[in-house]
Amino acid sequence: MKLKGAEIVIESLIDQGVTDIFGYPGGTVLDIYDALYARSDRINHVLVSHEQHAAHAADGYARATGKVGVVLATSGPGATNLVTGIATAMLDSIPVVAITGNVGRPMVGKDSFQEVDITGITLPITKHNYFVNDIEELPGIMREAFKIAKSDRPGPVLIDIPKDIQNMVTDFEPQGPVRPYDRIQPQENRIAEAVAAINKAERPFIYIGGGINAAEAYDDVIKLADKIDAVIGSSLMGISCIPNENPRYLGMVGMHGQYASTISQDDADLIIAIGTRFSDRVTGKTSEFCKEATIIHMDVDFAEISKNVTADIGVRGDLRISLPMLISGVDKKEHPEWRARVDELVAKEKGLHAETLGVDPRDIMEVINDIKSDDTVVATDVGQHQMWAAQYLTFRKPRKFVTSGGLGTMGFGMGAAEGACVATKQPTVLVTGDGSFGMNLNEVMTSVLYKLPLTIVIMNNKVLGMVRQWQTLFYGERYSNTVLEERAPDYVKLAEAFGATGVVTETVEEFREAFDKAYHSGGVTLIDCRIHKDEFVLPMIPAGQTVADMVTERGAK
């Protein structure tokens, strides 16, 4: 059939099985919005308050489901507002397709109104991007964008479509959702080397990351760990891949990783890194990182192998192929001494809990654990609250923890929580801080408009807690520009102004009551959960240092 470019955009989305998109209209996407208007029975468009949050929402939607998230924005500022969201998705390898309008081709390059070179701007933060120069190419580009976004290591793809192209006509036939590129086969000799190293190991440690989500390799990781009697630790991105109740799973490793997880990673004689990239937040000083251990690195992205930490054995390939090969190759093992050592560390971790100065953030997380269901997605922003959530929240199912890892984007949370909520249609929780929330609170109106069952927990310490923690420890308690006390809004009034419910809690019991009510209310509630400004996130390995430098107790404060 003959269709206009704008119609091809919408029909292509329908063809790819897209049911929800996030966006904000403007001059150069009027035609696309007009085409969307006619097809609103097939595509639910969520109108956000700012394009950045639309990008985060598409990202949160993708994280919660594994489907490709879609965001639509206009040219110029609409497009540049997407940049932080696209970079966030890029750093965490999340499949997102971003569609932007641009000025008509005769106007391109003339500094026309709301013109910006968004393909140039997003070149280093997209997996790939397109400027559509020819209407004949549009249907193919729409399909290829989805293919690239979801294949191998997923990532964001941007399509910039000039306004005149949107009004040109060409043939379009639906072809059904694109299949990803063929899975990448691992090399058998590499698997054999890995098998030999695993069979020799006495203290094996499996270190997983977000790649486990992308490959949905959850069961294979557990099978491998069971067979070789290994323990498992995860990066921030690997949280919720393995149920916390699994006794082999020790939690997060790294700068603010759990004590037992981080120490046993350092004690291991073999690290099997799967779908993860040895971020500096995990390794600290790379020259000292797991110095004694043999490192096997398995990833679909060959460029990750030996990028940050040199791998003794690199296994490049799709984890859905390489992990079963590895599992069938290795000998069944038992390592009672290793497990006893890990058990000791776990026991020690229980006794390490540092004294708190007010409401214990861990207790707040425990309340959330008690009340949320196994299907609840918890999104976070970035800072101390994020680390507490990573350390103390527990999950039974994958894709339930939505957080910005690589880019560390304050302001990610509201959009991401909305995206996850739209995707799952379940009560959703956002754990945020007063600093991060200040960057995205205008999104509350979107949640109210769409009647999203969203509970927003502001861990309110009236300071930029994580930065303050560094200022306390490394900058002589000079709290430069991190005190928010005098600008703190009245969150109850703020919530009410947006049509949401607001409540202040000052004790764990008050919080439990408020959270329980909010979670079951079916609407948007903002809980101003007061905590002390000098709570620390512990343990902590200062940046660029080693496990030996781990701080487990508050010092001067």
Add this chain to the structure above:
Amino acid sequence: MAELKKDETRFVIAIYVDNKFGVLTRVTSMFTRRGFNIDALTVGVTESPEYSRITLSMSGDGYARAQMLNQLRKLHNVKKVEILDEKDTIERELLLIKVNNETDQHQLIMSCVDIFKAKIIDYSTTTLGIEVTGDSDKIDAFIEMIRPVGIIESCRSGVIALSKGSGSMLDTPDLF
């Protein structure tokens, strides 16, 4: 060209890319983002119209070499990447150089042109335009030889290179 650091070598990479708008930017942007320095770069059409061939010379240690290859292979418009092994490669560079013709050193100029099989392509009483082709070492040597005459302006094309033997790079399988 920058001085080589310890463990660094200089190498030539051939890259087949889609012959499309903006692809060169994608390649060079990756180099900038990952902190690799390009010594010279040439790009042009190839035997197949849908591809362009980029020849790039750079220096780096084993880590830079491996990272650069892997990051290049990830780019969607990059079809084929290979490091060209010096001993199995034919390599050429073109130099255009304008030198002073007002000295009494005509003999030196003529012997340089002779020895290096260079061509005088522009002549005036004040200046000479000379063309030299060869591998990069030969070009370096020519420049040093002719320097005493007085170099007014010069321009090098950067290396272009093909591997020896019967096959085309496009037909060889990728090995990771």
